[in-house]
Amino acid sequence: MTRRFGTGGVAAVFVAAIALAGGGMATRTSGQTTTREYAVKMRFWKATVAGVPTIAVTNLPADAIAYEGETVVFRVTNESPIPEGFAIDAYGIKETLKPKESKTVRVANVRPGAFVIYCQLHPFSDHYTGTLLVLPKP
Numbered sequence: 282m283t284r285r286f287g288t289g290g291v292a293a294v295f296v297a298a299i300a301l302a303g304g305g306m307a308t309r310t311s312g313q314t315t316t317r318e319y320a321v322k323m324r325f326w327k328a329t330v331a332g333v334p335t336i337a338v339t340n341l342p343a344d345a346i347a348y349e350g351e352t353v354v355f356r357v358t359n360e361s362p363i364p365e366g367f368a369i370d371a372y373g374i375k376e377t378l379k380p381k382e383s384k385t386v387r388v389a390n391v392r393p394g395a396f397v398i399y400c401q402l403h404p405f406s407d408h409y410t411g412t413l414l415v416l417p418k419p
């Protein structure tokens with residue numbers, strides 16, 4: 282995978298923040314349009330909480346950030362042993378990924394707001410949600 286990081290002021294701070302959060306993120310600008318790419322891995326976890334075996338699925342990174350009008354591309358890979366979902370209602374996205382499958386989800390011309398990223402196949406208490414946060418143009 283190639284990582285391309287943005288340069289200059291705010292973008293650099295941005296990318297650093299995301300990198301610290303553990304995200305595989307890259308930005309690209311062509312003409313007027315900036316594209317932010319997130320490599321999202323769906324991971325399956327087993328744990329024992331208070332003596333009770335439990336499972337969870339997390340999207341890593343869970344969250345994505347962009348500015349209004351940009352394009353956000355999620356390259357999602359399902360590393361869970363069962364099918365998982367990737368949905369963002371506000372943009373009509375509802376994908377299902379088989380185990381080991383990867384899909385590219387593109388959201389063009391995003392509008393400001395906080396949009397829930399979730400799995401439509403499992404309860405939020407098992408497959409944790411994330412957020413696509415879109416900031417107004419600086």
Ligand SMILES: [Cu+2]
Pocket residue numbers: 338364365366400401402403408
């Ligand atoms: Cu799920």
